[in-house]
Amino acid sequence: MNTRSLRFRLIAWYAGLLIVVFLILGGVVYGGLKSYLEHSLADSQMRRAKQVAYTLIAHIDQTGPAHVVNEINSWFAPETSDRFIRITQATGTVVYQSANPKDQIFDASHVPFPHQFAKATWRKESVPDGKQLLIASFPYQTSAGKKYVVEVGVSMEPVQNVLQRLVTLLAFGLTAMVVVAIGGGYLLVRRALSPVDRIAASAAHISLHNLKQRLPVEKTGDELERLSVSLNQMIARLEDAVQQNQRFIADASHELRTPLTIMRGELEAMVEGAYLASDAQETAASILEEVERLGRIVEGLFAISRLDAGEAQKQSAPFDLAALAISTAEQMCLLAEDKGISISTDAPHEVIVEGDRSRLKQVVVNLLDNAIKYTPEGGKIRLSVLTRDDTAVLSVEDNGIGVPVEAQAHIFERFFRVDKARSRELGGAGLGLSIVKSICAAHGGQVEVRSADGQGSRFTVELPLAHMAGKKEAKHGN
Amino acid sequence: MRILLVEDEKKVAEFVARGLRAERFAVDVANDGPSGLEMATTYSYDLLLLDLMLPGLSGTEVLKRIRRQNAKLPVLVLTARDGTAEKVEHFEAGADDYLTKPFAFAELLVRVKALLRRGATDRSSVLRVADLEVDRLSQQVRRAGKRIELTSKEYSLLEYLASNAGRVLSRTMIIEHVWDESFEGLTNIVDVYVRHLRSKVDVMHPVKLIRTVRGVGYSINAEPEP
Numbered sequence A: 001m002n003t004r005s006l007r008f009r010l011i012a013w014y015a016g017l018l019i020v021v022f023l024i025l026g027g028v029v030y031g032g033l034k035s036y037l038e039h040s041l042a043d044s045q046m047r048r049a050k051q052v053a054y055t056l057i058a059h060i061d062q063t064g065p066a067h068v069v070n071e072i073n074s075w076f077a078p079e080t081s082d083r084f085i086r087i088t089q090a091t092g093t094v095v096y097q098s099a100n101p102k103d104q105i106f107d108a109s110h111v112p113f114p115h116q117f118a119k120a121t122w123r124k125e126s127v128p129d130g131k132q133l134l135i136a137s138f139p140y141q142t143s144a145g146k147k148y149v150v151e152v153g154v155s156m157e158p159v160q161n162v163l164q165r166l167v168t169l170l171a172f173g174l175t176a177m178v179v180v181a182i183g184g185g186y187l188l189v190r191r192a193l194s195p196v197d198r199i200a201a202s203a204a205h206i207s208l209h210n211l212k213q214r215l216p217v218e219k220t221g222d223e224l225e226r227l228s229v230s231l232n233q234m235i236a237r238l239e240d241a242v243q244q245n246q247r248f249i250a251d252a253s254h255e256l257r258t259p260l261t262i263m264r265g266e267l268e269a270m271v272e273g274a275y276l277a278s279d280a281q282e283t284a285a286s287i288l289e290e291v292e293r294l295g296r297i298v299e300g301l302f303a304i305s306r307l308d309a310g311e312a313q314k315q316s317a318p319f320d321l322a323a324l325a326i327s328t329a330e331q332m333c334l335l336a337e338d339k340g341i342s343i344s345t346d347a348p349h350e351v352i353v354e355g356d357r358s359r360l361k362q363v364v365v366n367l368l369d370n371a372i373k374y375t376p377e378g379g380k381i382r383l384s385v386l387t388r389d390d391t392a393v394l395s396v397e398d399n400g401i402g403v404p405v406e407a408q409a410h411i412f413e414r415f416f417r418v419d420k421a422r423s424r425e426l427g428g429a430g431l432g433l434s435i436v437k438s439i440c441a442a443h444g445g446q447v448e449v450r451s452a453d454g455q456g457s458r459f460t461v462e463l464p465l466a467h468m469a470g471k472k473e474a475k476h477g478n
Numbered sequence B: 001m002r003i004l005l006v007e008d009e010k011k012v013a014e015f016v017a018r019g020l021r022a023e024r025f026a027v028d029v030a031n032d033g034p035s036g037l038e039m040a041t042t043y044s045y046d047l048l049l050l051d052l053m054l055p056g057l058s059g060t061e062v063l064k065r066i067r068r069q070n071a072k073l074p075v076l077v078l079t080a081r082d083g084t085a086e087k088v089e090h091f092e093a094g095a096d097d098y099l100t101k102p103f104a105f106a107e108l109l110v111r112v113k114a115l116l117r118r119g120a121t122d123r124s125s126v127l128r129v130a131d132l133e134v135d136r137l138s139q140q141v142r143r144a145g146k147r148i149e150l151t152s153k154e155y156s157l158l159e160y161l162a163s164n165a166g167r168v169l170s171r172t173m174i175i176e177h178v179w180d181e182s183f184e185g186l187t188n189i190v191d192v193y194v195r196h197l198r199s200k201v202d203v204m205h206p207v208k209l210i211r212t213v214r215g216v217g218y219s220i221n222a223e224p225e226p
Helices: A006-055 A057-063 A065-076 A156-207 A223-272 A278-308 A309-314 A321-338 A357-373 A422-423 A432-442 B010-022 B032-043 B061-067 B085-093 B105-116 B152-163 B170-176 B188-201
Strands: A082-091 A096-098 A121-127 A131-141 A147-155 A317-322 A342-346 A352-355 A380-388 A391-398 A446-451 A455-464 B002-006 B026-028 B047-051 B077-078 B097-100 B126-129 B132-135 B140-143 B144-146 B208-213 B217-220
Touching: A006 A057, A006 A082, A006 A121, A006 A147, A006 A156, A057 A065, A057 B002, A065 A096, A096 A156, A121 A422, A131 B140, A156 A223, A156 A309, A223 B010, A223 B105, A278 A432, A309 A357, A309 A391, A309 B170, A317 B188, A321 A342, A321 A357, A321 A391, A321 B152, A321 B188, A342 A352, A342 B010, A352 A357, A352 A455, A357 A380, A357 A391, A357 A432, A357 A455, A357 B032, A357 B126, A432 A446, A432 A455, A455 B085, B002 B010, B010 B026, B026 B032, B032 B061, B047 B105, B061 B077, B061 B085, B061 B132, B077 B105, B097 B105, B105 B170, B126 B152, B132 B152, B152 B170, B152 B188, B170 B188, B188 B217
Parallel strands: A342 A380, B002 B026, B002 B047, B047 B077, B077 B097
Antiparallel strands: A082 A096, A082 A147, A121 A131, A131 A147, A317 A352, A380 A391, A391 A455, A446 A455, B126 B132, B132 B140, B140 B144, B208 B217
């Protein structure tokens, strides 16, 4: 699960808040009930203690302690009613102490004495076995001036049982409620956010090549409708900008080509004509050469711009990349033989890709041309077309001069040359590999280079396989 | 031979017209669409050179209207746009050939001459240039009765040269016919193949048939070199 997703974070916050609220609620209910139960138990014990004090201790001087003992035993029957009663004189003499209850739930003789004799109060006393007694103590002074403390206690067990039950109930009930609330919240959030997934999925499919598409807009009137409408407006502006850019390129191509045509035509006339001094003619020839190079650069740049604007999509059809590579290599092998370079091809089976055949052929041509240019005489070039998972892999490997490591990151950039002088000498415009890169990108693929300086290089083109692999196209050969 | 040049860029029109006149063609120049259309439909021309970006009436429209009246007039389109879609559009509108600016004048001249002599192309199954025979059906080549083995590319190149015997073919034209547009800009491939072709066809014989035309391309010619 993606813990950074909006869905997860919303539910986590919601669940966290809910748990905190329920914990506070449980705590308040528990504390309140506990305090209420203890106080009411203490009140009733206190009433009994006062009763003993006012009715029995008040007359103890006349009736004697034995009478008090008998009266308490007959009134309260402490053994059977699980009650603890003790009457202590301030001097420490115990006047009465109830016997252990019949079911032995506590040991009356081990109950500690109160710390305070002067005040009517209640306390909780732990007795062995982990039980607790709630004991109310009430001081009383007889008319003769003798001080007594009457203690009446009872087991806390019933109260603790009730509280135990409450804790169980709260634990189960609140957990169940939290689970139900989180489940419900998850469903709600999913429902509310599902348009976001749809918007994201369709937005992911929109690239420079299909700006005509729009996102689906659900007429819900909510924030998400507003979001898709604004996104669509943004795509429309993008489309507009791209179209303007394309128009600009088309206009620029016209505007640049016309003066180039004029310069070339006039220079050719000067070079051919016999009316110039020979050194001026040489100069004109040199300018003509540069004009021709400029023309090639302009062509290359426009080719890249058109590719980036998605032109390659217009001529898309499935074809066998392996057959294309083999036939292209055959067409170029004389160029290689001329330099004493051998080209070996390894394309054992059909590799169907979808795209603009002549553009992808240009990829093979450019890569082979590059390999031939930068491999010394007697070198070897290996061309292979294979499949790896869902990818067609075309690689051109040579044992030529290689690409220095620091240049490898830039080699596909426009106008980048490893060796400027050498490249110019070979007539390069510095655009061949960037055209390769643009063609690959326009087909949803990529190109990379691996090379060690002086030990050859390996260019690898990866393209997605056509999905209609069963649909074969006749093998092409030229 | 009378050529009509419809081109709004005066300087382009000037050097093209100057160059063509030097080659002894009669050249009329129109600087916008409407006047070009009017001249093309009023007078009789052997060839139309048409720029596509014209004021008043676009070149494509001019071409369509001319085609309604005259389906035979060879038309060479000069264009500053070279997308694949545009190329298809030119041919659909009725162009016979196109040339992308900036072009070499020699290239233009070669194409003009090719268009003017079109229709005269030898369609027979066996092409003969002096003692060279190219059999298009069996794709066999003989020189002085002796069989010559060629690779398929070498054969295509030789057949293209031989079927246009006596004419100069530019490197770009050869690439477009024998290879395809993927090889554009790779003109040295033509030189390499021609060299190999020569080694098989010409080297053993005193009369060299394949000629290099400096700065333009190649031709195959039965007549001795001037």
